[in-house]
Amino acid sequence: MTRVITYGTFDLFHEGHYRLLKRAKELGDYLIVGVTTEAYDQARGKLNVVDSLMTRIENVRKSGFADEIIIEESVGQKFNDVKKFHIDIFTVGSDWTGCFDYLNDYCKVVYLERTKNISSTMLREKNSHIQRIGIIGTGRIAQRFIPEAKLVSGVTTQGVYNPREESAKRFAHKWEINGYTDLEEFYRAIDSVYIASPHETHYNYIKSALEHGKHVLCEKPMVLQKAQAEELFGYAKERGLILFEGIKTAYCPGFNRLLGVACSGTIGSIRNVEACFTKLEKPDRRELTDRIYGGSFTELGSYVILPILKLLGDDFENIHFESIKGDNELDIFTKVSFKYPTGIGTATCGLGVKSEGRLLIAGTKGYIVADAPWWKTSYFEVHYENPDEVEKYSERFLGDGLRYEISDFLTMINGVGKNGFKMTRGESVTLAGIMEEFMSTEGRDPYGGLI
Ligand code: C2G
Numbered sequence: 087m088t089r090v091i092t093y094g095t096f097d098l099f100h101e102g103h104y105r106l107l108k109r110a111k112e113l114g115d116y117l118i119v120g121v122t123t124e125a126y127d128q129a130r131g132k133l134n135v136v137d138s139l140m141t142r143i144e145n146v147r148k149s150g151f152a153d154e155i156i157i158e159e160s161v162g163q164k165f166n167d168v169k170k171f172h173i174d175i176f177t178v179g180s181d182w183t184g185c186f187d188y189l190n191d192y193c194k195v196v197y198l199e200r201t202k203n204i205s206s207t208m209l210r211e212k213n214s215h216i217q218r219i220g221i222i223g224t225g226r227i228a229q230r231f232i233p234e235a236k237l238v239s240g241v242t243t244q245g246v247y248n249p250r251e252e253s254a255k256r257f258a259h260k261w262e263i264n265g266y267t268d269l270e271e272f273y274r275a276i277d278s279v280y281i282a283s284p285h286e287t288h289y290n291y292i293k294s295a296l297e298h299g300k301h302v303l304c305e306k307p308m309v310l311q312k313a314q315a316e317e318l319f320g321y322a323k324e325r326g327l328i329l330f331e332g333i334k335t336a337y338c339p340g341f342n343r344l345l346g347v348a349c350s351g352t353i354g355s356i357r358n359v360e361a362c363f364t365k366l367e368k369p370d371r372r373e374l375t376d377r378i379y380g381g382s383f384t385e386l387g388s389y390v391i392l393p394i395l396k397l398l399g400d401d402f403e404n405i406h407f408e409s410i411k412g413d414n415e416l417d418i419f420t421k422v423s424f425k426y427p428t429g430i431g432t433a434t435c436g437l438g439v440k441s442e443g444r445l446l447i448a449g450t451k452g453y454i455v456a457d458a459p460w461w462k463t464s465y466f467e468v469h470y471e472n473p474d475e476v477e478k479y480s481e482r483f484l485g486d487g488l489r490y491e492i493s494d495f496l497t498m499i500n501g502v503g504k505n506g507f508k509m510t511r512g513e514s515v516t517l518a519g520i521m522e523e524f525m526s527t528e529g530r531d532p533y534g535g536l537i
Pocket of ligand 1: 095103122179180181182199202204
């Protein structure tokens with residue numbers, strides 16, 4: 087008798103789960119299914135699991151393929167289960183290829199092809215709708231999206247669009263999703279989009295996605311002109327769609343905790359915010375070669391402006407940019423100064439100059455400091471006049487952090503979240519306005535030319 091084991095969360099049970107269990111059962115005679123507990127999912131950073139453990143077990147049972155159901159409670163359990171249950175074959179979907187090769191010493195490991203198309207007609211219940219997200223763009227950020235989206239229950243990455251067939255095919259093959267070169271066909275297969283294409287293409291893609299009734303999560307900077315941001319948010323509102331700017335810091339739990347502490351009065355009234363983020367970039371990269379849309383500020387400015395807008399607001403009296411230029415006139419280092427009626431903000435970013443990445447918030451009673459990488463906030467300290475008095479705060483920041491914005495995007499779409507405050511329309515509009523002002527001081531035309 088061949089004994090097979092597989093594991094999963096099996097939340098919002100869908101055809102991908104059904105097909106996996108069916109093929110797992112066909113691999114042998116006796117199938118054991120391990121269903122993850124809430125605590126284990128929390129520990130491995132899976133967000134947004136909707137169904138209770140009982141419901142998930144019941145759904146696996148109803149599929150009719152499991153001869154035995156166990157619960158998976160901790161890391162390392164698989165290894166012990168394989169021995170304990172005399173397992174011949176361990177199997178899991180191919181989105182985990184390579185991850186469980188260590189079990190090969192004890193049993194056969196089989197990765198079954200994941201189901202690419204989750205169709206809305208086969209969903210279990212109307213209210214457990216799985217968001218089928220499509221990615222526009224096949225660059226480095228798009229690559230990071232898929233493993234992160236896998237850890238948000240209730241979304242599936244259905245496909246990728248790139249007008250260049252070769253790029254679409256390569257990306258789709260690597261991540262086992264569908265590749266599209268026809269935008270209409272792409273929109274027909276999905277419910278929402280994640281836009282990770284070059285900055286200058288965002289506006290047109292957002293507009294067309296909204297026109298096709300799709301919710302949009304767009305990488306920062308969403309657009310480089312204030313009027314465009316206002317227009318797009320207007321469109322989204324009219325159509326009842328969600329439009330989110332993806333600045334991952336804004337959605338991460340540690341950063342929100344830091345904002346909460348900063349605004350709670352413990353450091354008094356906030357008077358100064360300094361944020362710095364530098365990342366030495368290879369000189370041949372798009373970020374340092376694109377004469378119109380490249381440079382430090384368009385690339386990293388959103389991160390360093392964010393805490394200033396969050397803590398000091400958008401009613402600054404004036405804003406001033408100072409940049410150091412590289413050989414091709416692109417800014418390799420930029421410092422932005424904000425003057426408020428009762429405060430000062432300084433945002434610094436660089437791709438060709440290295441500095442200490444730090445977020446410092448100074449108030450009338452004390453200050454908060456978060457060291458690099460504060461943009462993925464996991465630790466910060468509160469200091470007072472008495473140097474011995476220090477409060478320390480830690481928060482989990484898992485993986486690449488994109489899962490937090492994907493999770494908030496999903497809860498907003500499902501109408502169960504009130505997370506719009508994490509990155510408001512007003513803040514995105516102000517950011518677009520600041521980008522526009524920077525481009526014009528640099529003599530760059532956001533419409534695509536050099537003035
Ligand atoms: N699956 C699939 N096709 C999909 C979605 C999921 O084949 N479109 C598979 C997964 O690869 C996994 C199983 O269905 O084998 C359950 O998926 P999830 O509920 O998402 O669980 P997962 O997080 O993959 O847990 O210890 C847990 C396991 O490592 C897998």
